[in-house]
Amino acid sequence: MTPGSEPIAHGGALSEAMARYGGTASEWLDLSTGISPFTLPLPELTLNSWRRLPEQAEVLQVCELAMQHYGGSVMPVAVPGTQAAIQLLPWLTPDARKVAIVSPTFAEYEQSYHRMNISVEPIRTLEAAAGTGADAVVLVNPNNPDGRETPRDDVFGFARAHRRKLVIIDEAFADMRQDLSMAGAAGMEPNLVVLRSFGKFFGLAGLRLGFVFAQPCLAAIVNERIGPWAVSGPALAIATHAFSRIDLVEELRRKIEIANAMTRSALNKACVPIVGETALFFYCEVGDGAAVREALASHKVLVRAFDHSPSRIRIGLAPDELSAVRLRETLRLAGARAS
Known part of the structure; x- marks a missing residue:
């Protein structure tokens, strides 16, 4: 391959994870990206939006x-x-x-x-x-x-x-x-x-x-x-x-803030150190990022590991309390398996 032509692995590769570990998309908790788990109500699109240039x-x-x-x-x-x-x-x-x-x-x-x-x-x-x-x-x-x-x-x-x-x-x-x-x-x-x-x-x-x-x-x-x-x-x-719709934008901000707090709490309770963050993801020290990622995936929780920082993983926002609890408990299991 010529320089720059090699494909880069990114988060969000849920189909690959399902092919390896099984399950349907609804069974997985995909936290592998920094994309908000929330969106605003979408408008009804006219036929012309699809039909015309x-x-x-x-x-x-x-x-x-x-x-x-x-x-x-x-x-x-x-x-x-x-x-x-x-x-x-x-x-x-x-x-x-x-x-x-x-x-x-x-x-x-x-x-x-x-x-x-x-x-x-x-x-x-x-x-x-x-x-x-x-x-x-x-x-x-x-x-x-x-x-x-x-x-x-x-x-x-x-x-x-x-x-x-x-x-x-x-x-x-x-x-x-x-x-x-x-x-x-x-x-x-x-x-x-x-x-x-x-x-x-x-x-x-x-x-x-x-x-x-x-x-x-x-x-x-x-x-x-x-x-x-x-x-x-x-x-x-x-x-x-x-x-x-400024009102809907502000509602999105509130949802992200709440999800951020829930996810932070889950990480803290699982004793996972947060070493970096944005409003939409956390960067965590786990010792062996690839091993913890694999352990989490075996429980159908998807996160991102990095070759350039092998001891760390990135975790997106848990969208609700049930997902946050699942993340917390699965991290505890993954940490035990990866140690």
């Missing part, structure tokens, strides 16, 4: 609502999931020879740049990118999978001090931490690009929708590369509904 006016309406929702200062580009935007990022710096990525983090960034034969240098902090000679820098904030946060002032200061570097900020998990968001600065700072994911907070990852905030010349490159009708009519209709 999306109108440009519909796209512009959603982008304007997204700008308001995320606190942007420019109209974003709507993309069919932020993964699609990640695939296009190397085209924003076509002459780049090196990119620095604050790591460990979401592995698709490294894959995307390797695919374009651009050298990747993993770094531990944003500040470390200053001495790398990198043409672009990637920061996931809050980070996946460890929840590490970089204050907004630090990001803003770095972007201003290094105008010749493209600074890409992935804010897929920032919906509950708007104080970290740089969406309002993207477009004003010419070297700043901010990605926002719709599906994680709204619990609609299958919808495939995201937004790219950037200055017009960079946004134009994304638009050109993504092509016409990139976002489906149903996705636009659902996003319009979601962004227009």
